[in-house]
Amino acid sequence: xxxxxxxxxxxxxxxxxxGTGESFTVNPIGAEIIALFRKGMTQDQVIDSITxxxxxxxNTFEKDLQDFTGILKTYSLLKQDD
Amino acid sequence: MEKKIYERPHIVRFETGMPGKFGMRxxxxxxxxxxxxxxxxxxxxxxxxxxxxxxxxxxxxxxxxYKAFSTRYPKVQFAWSYKTNYLxxxxxxxxxxxxxxxxxxxFEYDKAISNGVDPRKIIFNGxxxxxxxxxxxxxxxxLIHIDHLDELYLLIDVAGSVSQKPRVAIRVNMDxxxxxxxxxxxxxxxxxxxxxxxxxIMHSGKLDLMGLHTHIGTFIMSAxxxxxxxxxxxxxxxxxxxxxxxxxxxxxLGGGFASKNTLKGSYLPGSDTNPSFNEYxxxxxxxxxxxxxxxxxxxxxxxxxxxxxIDEAGYILSTVIANKRMSTGRRATIIDAGVSLLFxxxxxxxxxxxxxxxxxxxxxxxxxxxxxxxxxxxxxxxNLPLMNVNDHVVIHNTGAxxxxxxxxxxxxxxxxxxxxxxxxxxxxxxKEDQDSVNGNEMIPEHLAKFE
Ligand SMILES: Cc1ncc(COP(=O)(O)O)c(C=O)c1O
Numbered sequence: 001x002x003x004x005x006x007x008x009x010x011x012x013x014x015x016x017x018x019g020t021g022e023s024f025t026v027n028p029i030g031a032e033i034i035a036l037f038r039k040g041m042t043q044d045q046v047i048d049s050i051t052x053x054x055x056x057x058x059n060t061f062e063k064d065l066q067d068f069t070g071i072l073k074t075y076s077l078l079k080q081d082d
Numbered sequence: 083m084e085k086k087i088y089e090r091p092h093i094v095r096f097e098t099g100m101p102g103k104f105g106m107r108x109x110x111x112x113x114x115x116x117x118x119x120x121x122x123x124x125x126x127x128x129x130x131x132x133x134x135x136x137x138x139x140x141x142x143x144x145x146x147x148y149k150a151f152s153t154r155y156p157k158v159q160f161a162w163s164y165k166t167n168y169l170x171x172x173x174x175x176x177x178x179x180x181x182x183x184x185x186x187x188x189f190e191y192d193k194a195i196s197n198g199v200d201p202r203k204i205i206f207n208g209x210x211x212x213x214x215x216x217x218x219x220x221x222x223x224x225l226i227h228i229d230h231l232d233e234l235y236l237l238i239d240v241a242g243s244v245s246q247k248p249r250v251a252i253r254v255n256m257d258x259x260x261x262x263x264x265x266x267x268x269x270x271x272x273x274x275x276x277x278x279x280x281x282x283i284m285h286s287g288k289l290d291l292m293g294l295h296t297h298i299g300t301f302i303m304s305a306x307x308x309x310x311x312x313x314x315x316x317x318x319x320x321x322x323x324x325x326x327x328x329x330x331x332x333x334x335l336g337g338g339f340a341s342k343n344t345l346k347g348s349y350l351p352g353s354d355t356n357p358s359f360n361e362y363x364x365x366x367x368x369x370x371x372x373x374x375x376x377x378x379x380x381x382x383x384x385x386x387x388x389x390x391x392i393d394e395a396g397y398i399l400s401t402v403i404a405n406k407r408m409s410t411g412r413r414a415t416i417i418d419a420g421v422s423l424l425f426x427x428x429x430x431x432x433x434x435x436x437x438x439x440x441x442x443x444x445x446x447x448x449x450x451x452x453x454x455x456x457x458x459x460x461x462x463x464x465n466l467p468l469m470n471v472n473d474h475v476v477i478h479n480t481g482a483x484x485x486x487x488x489x490x491x492x493x494x495x496x497x498x499x500x501x502x503x504x505x506x507x508x509x510x511x512x513k514e515d516q517d518s519v520n521g522n523e524m525i526p527e528h529l530a531k532f533e
Contacts (some may be wrong), residue, residue: 003125023095024094025094025096025443026093027090027091027092027093027443029090029091030091030092030093035488053085054085054087055085056089060470061088064090066406068090068092068093070093070407072093072226073412077093
């Protein structure tokens with residue numbers, strides 16, 4: 001999983017992709033996940049980190065994360081590893 | 083360490099340009115309570131999905147509409163349109179408020195009688211009354227609204243066999259400037275059918291002609307259409323006065339006022355665009371007061387308002403079963419209430435709110451019911467806060483027609499609960515069980531067994 005490293009993410013959840021000129025809003029947990037990917041974490045590490053901090057079981061979060069990364073891919077913010 | 087509250091990760095792209103037809107933001111706050119009772123408590127006690135009716139809203143709407151008319155016109159009478167919602171508890175709220183009953187079948191007629199309505203205060207409409215029903219209604223002194231010539235002749239015949247004189251009106255259809263014009267029921271005004279039928283009644287001498295009826299359509303967005311209708315009925319009344327010196331007791335303008343729902347395809351919410359009770363009342367009252375009737379002659383004005391009196395009193399509480407992504411990336415949410423409970427989803431963009439929390443994030447979602455059928459779509463597109471499985475949603479303005487046109491299909495039908503004015507919840511119709519469906523079935527002997 002490779003996050004587009006050029007993204008600008010503001011604290012208020014405003015996300016700008018300079019490559020395409022598109023902008024997005026992302027909720028705090030979404031911003032946190034993007035930040036974790038940017039640090040180079042794998043999907044499993046992201047799941048560990050979030051389920052440690054938040055009231056959510058692993059299955060539910062895994063499903064939501066898969067959905068979220070799917071959307072990041074359709075917006076070209078995330079690339080599948082080659 | 084205490085863990086943080088979880089919300090699904092969510093991202094949306096800013097779209098530039100005009101908001102789309104479905105792009106209206108839904109910033110409605112969550113509906114955590116209905117008439118002081120917590121939604122979560124209702125679902126825990128009575129199950130999900132759940133129909134909820136507010137007695138307070140019904141009475142408030144009735145009093146508001148009654149006042150709109152009674153402050154403008156001297157003699158007003160409402161008759162509750164049973165087909166709109168014939169749960170007996172609901173009917174009796176209207177009867178307690180002073181409504182008569184308006185029925186369109188033998189089943190509804192008997193229901194009104196068993197609810198305790200004085201038969202002389204039952205208006206019997208509809209195109210399909212049997213001879214037996216006409217005999218019963220005549221003997222009871224109910225008001226029979228004749229729909230077509232075959233019924234007129236049948237009733238003249240019935241009149242010969244019973245001691246009472248049938249008390250009748252005819253239903254008139256007419257051009258009021260709205261489209262579509264409902265000309266399927268009753269006798270037409272413009273082509274003279276209605277006047278012909280009135281002449282037949284007067285010449286027969288067998289029927290007691292009490293009034294005239296029209297029901298110009300439903301969800302009528304133009305108050306002026308009612309002014310046209312009232313004037314046309316007043317014209318017929320004048321002709322009867324002139325030719326037969328016959329004075330009618332009442333004019334019945336039927337139902338059809340729009341509720342606060344939003345019709346599919348409308349850009350603006352119905353609560354902003356639909357005429358108010360005062361506008362309808364003004365149109366009808368001034369048309370009658372400005373007609374030929376002298377002050378003392380003004381006939382009783384009867385109204386058979388249905389949906390506008392009950393839509394807002396009804397809610398469906400439902401639970402999120404799953405969140406999905408469609409192949410296009412669209413979000414879809416499946417809830418446990420489908421179109422089998424919400425017939426009006428085919429006409430309305432029902433207002434829907436969440437029942438808990440309130441994420442500041444919204445996503446555009448298709449909302450589907452639990453039926454394994456493609457048609458089971460509650461909203462094609464709605465902006466809702468992020469929801470998790472087992473969260474509750476509240477579907478608003480569901481009080482009219484759903485509890486009569488709903489069907490048992492795939493799932494059993496749920497409890498219906500009425501919240502009274504003291505915030506007590508009462509079951510007014512029990513949820514169905516296996517026996518509600520299978521109890522009426524019979525299996526021929528040769529089909530009773532298989533290997
Ligand atoms: C004869 C008659 N009266 C009254 C009504 C109630 O109409 P609404 O719910 O539009 O007020 C109907 C509904 O179709 C009707 O057919």
